[in-house]
Amino acid sequence: MKVEQIYTGCLAQGAYYITSNGEAAIIDPLRETQPYIDRLEKDGVKLKYIFETHFHADFVSGHVDLSKRTQAPIVYGPTANPEFEAIVAADNQIFEIGDVKIKVIHTPGHTMESSCYLLIDEQGKETTLFSGDTLFLGDVGRPDLAQKAASMTQEELAGLLYDSLYNKILPLADYITVYPAHGAGSACGKNMMKETVDSLGNQKKMNYALNQPNKEAFVKAVTDGLLPPPAYFGMNVAMNKKGYDSFDEVLQNGMKKLSPTEFELYAESTGALILDTRNDKEFAKGFIPQSINIGLNGDFAPWVGAMIVDVKQPILLVTDIGREEEAVTRLSRVGFDNVVGHLDGGFESWKAADKDIDVVNRITPEEFASAINVEKDKVVDVRKETEYAAEHVDAAYSKPLAYINEWVKDIDPQEHFYIHCAGGYRSMIAASILQARGYRNFTEVEGGFNAIKQTDVPKTDFVCQSKMLS
Structure with missing residues (x-):
């Protein structure tokens, strides 16, 4: 045995x-x-x-x-x-x-x-x-x-x-x-x-x-x-109970190669969501306008489920070259079977075609430390409540990424704010969603709180999370 x-x-x-x-x-x-x-x-x-x-x-x-x-x-x-x-x-x-x-x-x-x-x-x-x-x-x-x-x-x-x-x-x-x-x-x-x-x-x-x-x-x-x-x-419960399309068919559809022009036409004609699965550092430097960034090098599938929600949503993929099949497979694990194709050649092909490109205003933790005035500036922390409670930037607001659909409507588009998570993965998801919805008056902090901790930015005293949960 x-x-x-x-x-x-x-x-x-x-x-x-x-x-x-x-x-x-x-x-x-x-x-x-x-x-x-x-x-x-x-x-x-x-x-x-x-x-x-x-x-x-x-x-x-x-x-x-x-x-x-x-x-x-x-x-x-x-x-x-x-x-x-x-x-x-x-x-x-x-x-x-x-x-x-x-x-x-x-x-x-x-x-x-x-x-x-x-x-x-x-x-x-x-x-x-x-x-x-x-x-x-x-x-x-x-x-x-x-x-x-x-x-x-x-x-x-x-x-x-x-x-x-x-x-x-x-x-x-x-x-x-x-x-x-x-x-x-x-x-x-x-x-x-x-x-x-x-x-x-x-x-x-x-x-x-x-x-x-x-x-x-x-x-x-x-x-x-x-x-x-x-x-x-x-x-997902419904799919597990009722059955679903063959994974082989889902993979075949997702592996459809689209040129930049075809990709653009698909996005306009199908209402597909553009999902960019590159890491946050690459995404920040340039991406297709209206893209949502959820990196494969993280808790990809759960965050896709939490952020996109509707498993029937048509999806167009932008991935690092060679990771297309991995992205389709990991999406299917949480029921997102409607991948209609991916950008052939990745983001580099989009740039080479001279298509429109967007960027995120990202700064280093050192630049954040030099610029921030905790008494006047607004800081949005998108980590979980327990992470925030353990330690956070003085006067920062706790706005967990999981609830972005609730708190985004409270944003004043005229008021600038800084946004961060623990390491940059979740804050870039939030940044991409905010920009896709027309909010641009913010600055995202590279490296998140893990990097901010190494600066002299005022912070609360650390409280062990395990003690908080016990």
């Missing part, structure tokens, strides 16, 4: 590959299926089952495509109602893969169909728990994503989650290995550890949610401080 975690950092997502005696199972696969097909062929094993822990909200799973390509059935836990052929398992139902078994443990609370899968080895010993979004390391799944479907409040769902964890998961042996569906950085929880594997015994000791004195305290603890879920989550 072999168990492998296949972790994708930009999504903070774990898929799992299990083999035993010529057969395999995959849990929560990513959208693109070819790597799994290649691995199955290399190992000489047959895929017997595709297990889904629940209808995912933060990414589109590869279950439908993978099932079509391998004929392996898709398995969900009790109460699931997918709109495609699948096995809806009973609680405690056993599935055999080679010489090992996987037991379904129905754990509603994060969603109603949420289930964990317990791996039983060749000797009949329970060894590994694939906990999905029910139990994370250091946290549990947020109980507010299934409210509409379940016609329940988040408090009622949290109560179900308590019952699932305390009655079905906590009684399991301490030595069992826990493999969650997500790690730190995912919006499916609020306080996850950076580690991606742990023992259940350690989680029983240190996970705040597993150490509450009663259900009432648990409900309060897990619902306290929950931020609104990203707006694209519901659309």
Whole structure:
């Protein structure tokens, strides 16, 4: 028996590959299926089952495509109602893969169909728990994503989650290995550890949610401080539940090469959003007017989902040469399948064609330190609230990037302001959105707060974020 975690950092997502005696199972696969097909062929094993822990909200799973390509059935836990052929398992139902078994443990609370899968080895010993979004390391799944479907409040769902964890998961042996569906950085929880594997015994000791004195305290603890879920989550759930276009078709469309003139015509005729995936330093120096910058070298897919929201939005890509396929693939992972083409030759071809170019007014942290008067000048900090609370420029305004659609309408276009994040990635996303909407009276600070800290700009006292969250 072999168990492998296949972790994708930009999504903070774990898929799992299990083999035993010529057969395999995959849990929560990513959208693109070819790597799994290649691995199955290399190992000489047959895929017997595709297990889904629940209808995912933060990414589109590869279950439908993978099932079509391998004929392996898709398995969900009790109460699931997918709109495609699948096995809806009973609680405690056993599935055999080679010489090992996987037991379904129905754990509603994060969603109603949420289930964990317990791996039983060749000797009949329970060894590994694939906990999905029910139990994370250091946290549990947020109980507010299934409210509409379940016609329940988040408090009622949290109560179900308590019952699932305390009655079905906590009684399991301490030595069992826990493999969650997500790690730190995912919006499916609020306080996850950076580690991606742990023992259940350690989680029983240190996970705040597993150490509450009663259900009432648990409900309060897990619902306290929950931020609104990203707006694209519901659309991803629908795709995971209803099915979607083949990834191969999505990739073929996105890999369509467009000359600068064709690209310009497509943008004008289709209403496509121009998404520039280069790094913030390159983007600042020049870009196609109205482009939105979300760099591939960062938390690309989650920020695309949070900023663009509508998965059906037509998208035209500008990428570094050779990264077109990567961009299309990572967009598809969060359901943005409507990529209509990319700029052939990248931004250099646009410049060579003598097309219009825009720039962002970016300054160095040293220039910022020389120019800023904290008593008079307005500074907008687009980091998360916790980052801002830990330490920030004196008198800066906290305006998290995630809520730009709310706070942008409060901007006075006549009043100049400075804008920064932690390192430049998020502030350039914000800058590109602001300029696309006609706001230009601002200056973005290169390197963000990490660089500003090295200057003499007045700052608040540092407060450890981990203490703030405890």
